[in-house]
Amino acid sequence: MNLIEELRWRGMLHDFMPGTEEQLASEMTAGYIGFDPTAKSLHIGNLATIMLLVHLQRAGHKPLALVGGATGMIGDPSGKSAERNLLEEDTLLENQEGIKKQLEKFLDFNCGANSAEMVNNYDWFKEFSFLGFLREVGKHLTVNYMMSKDSVKKRINADEDGDRAEGLSYTEFAYQLIQGYDFYHLYKNKGVRLQMGASDQWGNITTGTELIRRIDGGKAFALVGKLVTKADGTKFGKSEGGNVWLDPNLTSPYKFYQFWLNLSDEEAEKLIKVYTLLPQEEIASITEEHKLAPHQRLLQKALAKDVTIRVHSEDDYNSAVAASEILFGKGDLQTLKGLKEDVLLSVFEGVPQIEVSKSAYADAATVTDLLSELTEGQIFESKGEARRMIKNGGVSVNREKVQGADDAVNFELLQDKYLVVQKGKKNYYLIAVN
Numbered sequence: 001m002n003l004i005e006e007l008r009w010r011g012m013l014h015d016f017m018p019g020t021e022e023q024l025a026s027e028m029t030a031g032y033i034g035f036d037p038t039a040k041s042l043h044i045g046n047l048a049t050i051m052l053l054v055h056l057q058r059a060g061h062k063p064l065a066l067v068g069g070a071t072g073m074i075g076d077p078s079g080k081s082a083e084r085n086l087l088e089e090d091t092l093l094e095n096q097e098g099i100k101k102q103l104e105k106f107l108d109f110n111c112g113a114n115s116a117e118m119v120n121n122y123d124w125f126k127e128f129s130f131l132g133f134l135r136e137v138g139k140h141l142t143v144n145y146m147m148s149k150d151s152v153k154k155r156i157n158a159d160e161d162g163d164r165a166e167g168l169s170y171t172e173f174a175y176q177l178i179q180g181y182d183f184y185h186l187y188k189n190k191g192v193r194l195q196m197g198a199s200d201q202w203g204n205i206t207t208g209t210e211l212i213r214r215i216d217g218g219k220a221f222a223l224v225g226k227l228v229t230k231a232d233g234t235k236f237g238k239s240e241g242g243n244v245w246l247d248p249n250l251t252s253p254y255k256f257y258q259f260w261l262n263l264s265d266e267e268a269e270k271l272i273k274v275y276t277l278l279p280q281e282e283i284a285s286i287t288e289e290h291k292l293a294p295h296q297r298l299l300q301k302a303l304a305k306d307v308t309i310r311v312h313s314e315d316d317y318n319s320a321v322a323a324s325e326i327l328f329g330k331g332d333l334q335t336l337k338g339l340k341e342d343v344l345l346s347v348f349e350g351v352p353q354i355e356v357s358k359s360a361y362a363d364a365a366t367v368t369d370l371l372s373e374l375t376e377g378q379i380f381e382s383k384g385e386a387r388r389m390i391k392n393g394g395v396s397v398n399r400e401k402v403q404g405a406d407d408a409v410n411f412e413l414l415q416d417k418y419l420v421v422q423k424g425k426k427n428y429y430l431i432a433v434n
């Protein structure tokens with residue numbers, strides 16, 4: 001299957017320029033996608049775009065990932081209804097390092113002729129003078145041409161309700177020329193013939209193909225992927241807590257795994273094609289099996305597994321699964337001890353949390369006191385009730401059965417702070433000793 005057919009059945013293809021298919025069929029083609037360092041991590045929306053590069057490479061072509069050290073200093077107006085704030089240079093540098101490391105994970109940089117490459121547009125812009133740029137680049141396109149782009153029109157014209165448009169600075173207006181020049185530069189110096197991106201990049205990419213044509217009489221191509229949206233058409237990739245990031249310090253692998261696990265059937269069926277490399281027959285068979293027993297969430301599980309391993313690691317995936325099963329009764333003290341604080345808190349989100357002061361905790365004479373009076377009746381209303389249930393073997397702390405009602409309080413605090421109390425099978429409480 002060639003690249004375009006592959007992207008099409010996966011539902012990832014939005015549009016491409018005439019001739020793109022012929023170009024790809026005629027030779028190993030170098031293609032690039034740029035990512036601006038607007039945050040210190042990429043998110044799963046970016047990951048869908050990265051998958052375009054992955055497929056390009058799998059189809060035998062050469063992928064280049066561009067980090068926008070220069071463009072990140074300006075801010076792409078595409079898809080943005082308001083002017084952006086400029087980022088500080090040290091923030092940009094930090095962001096650049098972060099996303100560069102992430103991009104490196106997904107491509108093969110050592111596989112012969114079509115090995116991936118990483119470039120940074122700051123490298124060719126740092127020496128470019130303003131006057132030089134105006135003479136060598138700006139001169140080739142008219143303002144009329146630049147104003148015909150959606151990203152610009154949307155900021156200049158009033159919207160359908162007649163509300164005044166935000167306008168855009170000269171700086172953001174110039175963005176398309178900078179990205180356009182990147183394409184020209186890579187065309188000239190690296191033989192790049194194709195630029196890809198999310199669908200909102202069409203305007204910027206075609207500014208590039210236009211520059212290549214005007215400056216050099218050359219031909220280059222554009223291909224854009226579908227913007228991933230949720231079932232209700234709204235922006236995908238946000239959980240209640242905001243973006244779903246690839247950086248494990250911003251979104252823990254557990255939360256990441258949970259995000260995919262919690263997708264609706266409809267979303268999972270669509271996204272397994274975008275975010276995994278599983279072949280068509282396998283996806284078809286998982287989908288079929290899923291439909292026989294949707295409650296087993298086979299699609300979500302297959303998707304969550306594949307993406308969690310690709311973005312994080314097999315170990316992270318295994319820990320995420322183990323953590324996910326805790327509330328279903330699986331796992332022991334060791335499992336709980338293995339959870340980092342943020343994961344522990346995510347696992348027990350929604351479970352009643354009870355704060356106990358350090359001194360009160362130290363003074364607790366018996367487990368019964370701790371689980372009734374000290375926790376203000378939130379676990380057991382009375383000492384009697386606590387005693388009875390402990391006697392019947394129905395109370396565990398940190399997954400270990402409490403033996404006697406008069407036992408001393410002698411637990412190992414998880415992360416030096418927490419106790420997981422279980423009353424009966426299903427009722428969980430988290431005590432935080434502060």
Ligand SMILES: N[C@@H](Cc1ccc(O)cc1)C(=O)O
Pocket residue numbers: 033034035036066068071076121178179180182183201204
């Ligand atoms: N404008 C792109 C990033 C980009 C930057 C430079 C390029 O040459 C290409 C793409 C975006 O915001 O997603």
